[in-house]
Amino acid sequence: GEDVEQSLFLSVREGDSSVINCTYTDSSSTYLYWYKQEPGAGLQLLTYIFSNMDMKQDQRLTVLLNKKDKHLSLRIADTQTGDSAIYFCAEIPFSGGYNKLIFGAGTRLAVHP
């Protein structure tokens, strides 16, 4: 079946790096995504990676994909208080056809001074 798991909570000090982890079950997943949700707001697309890539870097964000272990991570360098939010990992399983997203439960990132 299709399932995405994330740890629920992460606390980091401002200026440190944050690493948010995600595991998924569908080995045929085509795309994997990271979305950010601030309080009361919608889902903001942060970055995504195609399944034939191992890594993608976009400014402070680094996505690592380990297909063998079905593990995805999001690293945020120099974490700021504005990065405090819920981060959702999501996959598009190959069986999804029309790009149905399967979401994890979200990781709440708390950044403290």
Next chain:
Amino acid sequence: EPEVTQTPSHQVTQMGQEVILRCVPISNHLYFYWYRQILGQKVEFLVSFYNNEISEKSEIFDDQFSVERPDGSNFTLKIRSTKLEDSAMYFCASGGGQGEVQPQHFGDGTRLSIL
């Protein structure tokens, strides 16, 4: 930057009433979606829509739900007879331009409260 817009931001409705949630997707996108997030739970897929018809729907999307693209810009979700358990945040998303896969972009959501 183009964005998906949803109205209203908050809808309060009596149980048993019909409700219509509205969305304006990004203009050159071809695929449209509705998701919902019950408080404290995961974001769940409801339905996808392409080429003026439903392309996929989840078990949640029963006969009480319908979607429509009444004109070239709006995409609506109708719940015919609302239940208490329909209370959730409903997100519209769009994606998929001509000839290439694009990620889904989400609106800010409509919070639906059923009394």
